[in-house]
Amino acid sequence: MEAFISRKRRKLAPEVAPSLKTTDEDGDGESTDFKLAILESLHPDWPRELLLDSLLACDGSVERVADALLLPTKIGATPKRPASNGFQSSLASYARPASSGTTAKSPPKKVLTQKGKTLHLFAPEDVEAHTPCSIFHNFLTQDVADALLRELLAEAPSFTKDTFQLFDRTVESPHSMRFYVDSLDEAQEQKTKYVYNGSYIADVAQTTPEMLKVSDLVRAAVNEEIRHRIRRFYPNGQKLKFQSPEEWQPNASFVNSYDGPKESVGYHSDQLTYLGPRAVIGSLSLGVAREFRVRRIVPNVDASSADSQGQIAIHLPHNSLLVMHAEMQEEWKHSVAPAQAIDPHPVAGNKRLNVTYRCYKEYLHPKYTPRCKCDVPAVLRCVQKRAATRGRYMWMCHSGYTPGQTGCSYFEWAAFDDDGRPPWAEGYKGNANIAALGGDAP
Numbered sequence: 001m002e003a004f005i006s007r008k009r010r011k012l013a014p015e016v017a018p019s020l021k022t023t024d025e026d027g028d029g030e031s032t033d034f035k036l037a038i039l040e041s042l043h044p045d046w047p048r049e050l051l052l053d054s055l056l057a058c059d060g061s062v063e064r065v066a067d068a069l070l071l072p073t074k075i076g077a078t079p080k081r082p083a084s085n086g087f088q089s090s091l092a093s094y095a096r097p098a099s100s101g102t103t104a105k106s107p108p109k110k111v112l113t114q115k116g117k118t119l120h121l122f123a124p125e126d127v128e129a130h131t132p133c134s135i136f137h138n139f140l141t142q143d144v145a146d147a148l149l150r151e152l153l154a155e156a157p158s159f160t161k162d163t164f165q166l167f168d169r170t171v172e173s174p175h176s177m178r179f180y181v182d183s184l185d186e187a188q189e190q191k192t193k194y195v196y197n198g199s200y201i202a203d204v205a206q207t208t209p210e211m212l213k214v215s216d217l218v219r220a221a222v223n224e225e226i227r228h229r230i231r232r233f234y235p236n237g238q239k240l241k242f243q244s245p246e247e248w249q250p251n252a253s254f255v256n257s258y259d260g261p262k263e264s265v266g267y268h269s270d271q272l273t274y275l276g277p278r279a280v281i282g283s284l285s286l287g288v289a290r291e292f293r294v295r296r297i298v299p300n301v302d303a304s305s306a307d308s309q310g311q312i313a314i315h316l317p318h319n320s321l322l323v324m325h326a327e328m329q330e331e332w333k334h335s336v337a338p339a340q341a342i343d344p345h346p347v348a349g350n351k352r353l354n355v356t357y358r359c360y361k362e363y364l365h366p367k368y369t370p371r372c373k374c375d376v377p378a379v380l381r382c383v384q385k386r387a388a389t390r391g392r393y394m395w396m397c398h399s400g401y402t403p404g405q406t407g408c409s410y411f412e413w414a415a416f417d418d419d420g421r422p423p424w425a426e427g428y429k430g431n432a433n434i435a436a437l438g439g440d441a442p
């Protein structure tokens with residue numbers, strides 16, 4: 001278990017990967033600490049003493065404790081979930097949420113991670129239980145995955161590294177990318193109207209045929225997964241406040257290329273300006289397997305609260321679809337860390353290609369959204385750190401969040417209804433983005 005919960009994970013060949021249903025009955029001779037770690041990961045909110053007592057009462061059998069604690073959750077049919085990639089058994093087989101279809105279970109409040117540690121997750125059941133994501137392994141048929149990979153490899157030479165100004169230095173992003181939209185008209189709109197970090201994107205391409213074909217498959221899988229997440233994990237089985245109830249319809253994508261183990265992307269949250277609050281993103285990985293890391297944003301309650309939790313690494317093999325759910329961008333940050341070493345892919349060599357399918361909302365076109373005093377469409381942000389206003393949305397001048405850029409002081413709390421619609425959108429039901437405590441700027 002230690003191998004599972006810490007960075008020092010043993011490398012397990014598929015044929016020797018142990019089942020995590022490890023008990024003395026299986027003759028594994030694991031230590032009490034190992035067993036407690038498994039139980040703590042299944043029941044993060046239960047005191048360690050209680051789990052230890054239960055373990056003693058069950059003669060040291062993790063499986064019997066898990067069975068005893070989870071009896072009610074075994075009632076009802078377990079929905080069909082994507083299969084694991086077979087190289088690590090899942091903890092979640094012990095910890096399925098209620099499966100009645102009406103009883104939702106909130107994700108664990110206390111995460112498994114500790115400061116400075118990385119929890120490595122491989123199995124889809126563990127990913128959905130412990131992070132705001134879900135993952136489908138072997139998402140596309142081999143032919144389709146191959147065709148898309150070859151198409152993207154042919155596109156990759158046209159990708160560029162983003163540069164941005166950080167005070168007096170020009171910094172280059174540590175991987176290359178290109179932005180795609182579904183029509184030439186849309187590409188033209190993007191180049192001339194949509195602002196990202198204070199400027200327009202010069203190179204916007206048209207979605208390629210294979211990307212478009214796959215977009216349809218991603219759309220169907222993501223919509224089903226959103227429904228699953230709402231039913232099984234959100235309070236009262238209801239969508240989150242500000243989450244759009246509309247069908248998720250991918251119409252734009254950032255395609256990323258990581259050439260070699262050192263290419264990466266640092267911790268960030270994706271911009272919500274054109275996606276709206278509680279956005280969902282479908283992220284397809286092809287080529288070299290890399291680690292996708294996520295960490296929860298800890299509010300500034302006091303000085304000691306910063307960085308008090310560790311991170312979770314999700315293994316992203318070739319042909320996997322990761323769904324970043326509605327709780328992701330506001331409450332978590334994500335990154336692709338540089339790797340010590342990689343296994344070359346037979347077709348992609350040292351490259352990983354990644355398509356992040358996104359759903360741009362027509363009502364968030366910059367012709368509708370507020371403009372700052374510099375007369376530039378404003379950026380939509382969510383308060384992430386400041387405890388008093390955490391979770392509130394605001395429109396700001398881009399410069400406010402772009403170090404080194406001069407701009408204006410424009411700031412305005414954003415109005416959104418419960419479904420994430422702004423006041424100018426059809427069907428707007430009234431502002432739900434109101435102060436819980438105080439109304440001052442973040």
Ligand SMILES: O=C(O)CCC(=O)C(=O)O
Pocket residue numbers: 254256265270283292334335336354356
């Ligand atoms: O490469 C990935 O999996 C993530 C890319 C990413 O975070 C982004 O495009 O915003």
Ligand SMILES: [Fe+2]
Pocket residue numbers: 268269270334
């Ligand atoms: Fe991102």
